[in-house]
Amino acid sequence: MSEPLLRVDNLTKYYGSRLGCADVSFELWPGEVLAIVGESGSGKTTLLNSLSATLEPSSGRTLYRMRDGQWRNIYELSEAERRFLVRTDWGFVHQNPADGLRMTVSAGANVGERLMAVGDRHYGRIRETALDWLGRVEIAADRIDDQPRAFSGGMRQRLQIARNLVTGPRLVFMDEPTGGLDVSVQARLLDLLRGLVGELGLAAIVVTHDLAVARLLSHRMMVMKDGYVIEAGLTDRVLDDPREPYTQLLVSSFLQV
Amino acid sequence: MTTLPQYNFAYLDEQTKRMIRRAILKAIAIPGYQVPFSSREMPMPYGWGTGGVQVTASIIGPDDVLKVIDQGADDTTNAVSIRAFFAKVAQVETTTHTSDATIIQTRHRIPEKALSKGQVLVYQVPIPEPLRFLEPRETETRKMHALEEYGLMHVKLYEDIARHGRIATTYAYPVKVEGRYVMDPSPTPKFDNPKMHMSEALQLFGAGREHRIYAVPPHTEVVSLDFEDHPFAIQHFEQPCALCGAEQVYLDEVILDDRGGHMYVCSDTDHCEERRAAGHVGDLGVKEAAE
Numbered sequence: 001m002s003e004p005l006l007r008v009d010n011l012t013k014y015y016g017s018r019l020g021c022a023d024v025s026f027e028l029w030p031g032e033v034l035a036i037v038g039e040s041g042s043g044k045t046t047l048l049n050s051l052s053a054t055l056e057p058s059s060g061r062t063l064y065r066m067r068d069g070q071w072r073n074i075y076e077l078s079e080a081e082r083r084f085l086v087r088t089d090w091g092f093v094h095q096n097p098a099d100g101l102r103m104t105v106s107a108g109a110n111v112g113e114r115l116m117a118v119g120d121r122h123y124g125r126i127r128e129t130a131l132d133w134l135g136r137v138e139i140a141a142d143r144i145d146d147q148p149r150a151f152s153g154g155m156r157q158r159l160q161i162a163r164n165l166v167t168g169p170r171l172v173f174m175d176e177p178t179g180g181l182d183v184s185v186q187a188r189l190l191d192l193l194r195g196l197v198g199e200l201g202l203a204a205i206v207v208t209h210d211l212a213v214a215r216l217l218s219h220r221m222m223v224m225k226d227g228y229v230i231e232a233g234l235t236d237r238v239l240d241d242p243r244e245p246y247t248q249l250l251v252s253s254f255l256q257v
Numbered sequence: 258m259t260t261l262p263q264y265n266f267a268y269l270d271e272q273t274k275r276m277i278r279r280a281i282l283k284a285i286a287i288p289g290y291q292v293p294f295s296s297r298e299m300p301m302p303y304g305w306g307t308g309g310v311q312v313t314a315s316i317i318g319p320d321d322v323l324k325v326i327d328q329g330a331d332d333t334t335n336a337v338s339i340r341a342f343f344a345k346v347a348q349v350e351t352t353t354h355t356s357d358a359t360i361i362q363t364r365h366r367i368p369e370k371a372l373s374k375g376q377v378l379v380y381q382v383p384i385p386e387p388l389r390f391l392e393p394r395e396t397e398t399r400k401m402h403a404l405e406e407y408g409l410m411h412v413k414l415y416e417d418i419a420r421h422g423r424i425a426t427t428y429a430y431p432v433k434v435e436g437r438y439v440m441d442p443s444p445t446p447k448f449d450n451p452k453m454h455m456s457e458a459l460q461l462f463g464a465g466r467e468h469r470i471y472a473v474p475p476h477t478e479v480v481s482l483d484f485e486d487h488p489f490a491i492q493h494f495e496q497p498c499a500l501c502g503a504e505q506v507y508l509d510e511v512i513l514d515d516r517g518g519h520m521y522v523c524s525d526t527d528h529c530e531e532r533r534a535a536g537h538v539g540d541l542g543v544k545e546a547a548e
Contacts, residue, residue: 080404102391102412109415116415117408123418123484145419 003065005030005171005203006051011060013043013050019227020046024060026222026232030170031201035218035235037208037250043227044207045175051205052092052173053082067170087117091164091172095179097156100163101148107134107159108144114167133162137192154185158192165196172197174206178213190216211254215239223247267314267347273297277315277470281461284472289434290402291385291469299465301342305335306381307465309362310342313379316461317343317360322350324358329366329507329524336364353527365428367449369506369528372458374475380443382464385471387431387441407439410482418487427492433480434473442479448491448507453479498523501532502539 006028013020021043028034036044049055051062053074061073067089074082086092094100101110111130112120120126131141137158139151148156157177164172177193178186194217197204208214214221214235221238223231223246231244242248265271273295280294299307317323323343327335331353339362340351352358355368362379372378388398391409401409410431417425430447434440442450443462453460453473460473473479483489497504499520506528508521520541523529533542 079400083404083406105391105412105416106419108419109412112415113408113412116411117406119408121411121483121485123415124486126415127419 004028005032005065007063007071008051009061009063011047011050011062012058013046013055014058019043021050021224021227024222024229026229028171028203028205030203032220033197033202033204033206033218035206035208035214035221036224037211037214037221038224039209039250042224044209044224046227047224048173048175048205048207052090053077053086054092064171087114088167089169089171091169093157093160093164093172093174093177095176097148097153097160100160101156103148106145106147107139107151110148110159110163111166114163118167129166133166134159136196137162138188152185154181154189157181157189161193161196165200165202168200170203172202172204174204174208176208176210177206178208178210186213193217211239211251223250264346266319267317267343268300269297269311269314274315277311280470281312281315281472284461284470285459285474287438288473288477289438289440289471291471293468294470296465296468301338303466304383306339306362306364308463308467308470309364309379309381309465310339310463311465312461312463312470313339313343313360313362314347316377316379317347317349319347319349321359322352322357324352324355324361324527325363326361326366326368326525326527327364328509329368330526332526354531355525355527363445365443365445366507366524367445367452369503369523369525370531371452372456374457376458378456378458378460380445380460380462382441382443382462382469383466384429385441385443385462385464385467385469387429387439402438405437407433407482410439411484414482414484414487418484424483424487424489430489431482433482435478436480439482440471440473440479446492446507447481447489450479450481450489451491455479494521496521497539498529498532499539499541501529501537501542503529503532503537 004027008024008026011024012022024047038044050057063071064074065071108127108130111133112126115126134144139155139158148159178189206217218235221235222229225246231238231247239251242251277294280292284292299310325336325339327333343349344351355370360377364381386398388401388409391413392398414424428444428446429441430450432440432442432450455476457475459475462471481489494508498508500522503523507524509524510519511522512519
């Protein structure tokens, strides 16, 4: 834990003349979960897509410490390197599972795809690993040959998580992982995610508008407004003692049951 | 003859043939790579082998001897029509004998008789992209080929085993050419895949509707994809050909009546005829001399 995993310097993204996000800088350490919160249109998703190299930022850089210890600017990687990184060392959990899953192939193949992509050519072993991962995300073993189309929203989301974690990534990006799920399913998913993140020592960046998700999952959080990070700090500190007026508004407008 | 329009030799104009030959040369230089070319309208519908016909038209010369097979047979509509087409527009000699032909255009099969040096096998290809049904975006599949990202191909084979207990793909079985490009060997049965490996003949693939040409040069490695614990295997037939008694060949089922009667005969008609001429007789066959 002597070195960070990700180092972001002055990341800025413009869509034409319109600002997506501006001057974002932070460091992420191994095993740390960072939440990015803010209202719709505040630049959270733009930031996440830039960090995960889905979008090319207008300026700034994102350095990532590769497995061999080398620091690389992810926007300067060749496309082959970047795609390899994205499907081995990284994971991306989409809000809508259909974006992250192959809906027309079975659950087992969905989990196994990354293994096959890195060269595993043993059916039995791939299937065993898939079964193991389905178990870890609480999907019954007899559903392995079913397509995700036959799964409920919560199951799809858990399958997406299994599919991403199977190669043992070190960094996972999550875009509203609990969006569109009902509360009890959300609670289960959060519980599962928290367990997995702790158990595997994953670093994660979670974009959410739900402060409860941030509170439960993250160690640190950044609050965004109109493209700028207006407040950052330990999650409990930010939520219990918000400094900025906007953060105070955000925290106070959250419904308490 | 005076009422017929005068076509250029082998129907296509010289510039078009040059363009196609350039695509062919590029395809030969990069085995298994799909080279785009500007496919022309041919005087026959798509699905009849317009890609194969254009390739044949570009490489054929007055001295060539052409054989055309459809599902292994020389006497089906498609094969007869294309043979007649080239006999008319290129005045070339045509044949049904595999060993006499210099160019063999085929729809599904590779002849049973091993091809030799100097022969060219031209395939008619409907869908050249092996990843098409897994990844519908052409931009993405091209990128996957470029970066050699072929994990998805195994996802398809995985699905086969998960669903059927074995790799159930029987035709268009994906192959890796010379350790680099994954290629769709067109709708040939996987029975013929091993024949592509280290073949002495040049193999050219033309997809007219899809505007793609690809090639396997002679003596090129062609490996069918598989899993370590589910290795590639070709179809196996329980009985020999009913007419000529051949074994280890690809057979077609022929329905004999409406009471379930059927027999299995060689799909390669030329191979079957040659064997019968040489005196081989199957269960339902009759001795040549007795006819």
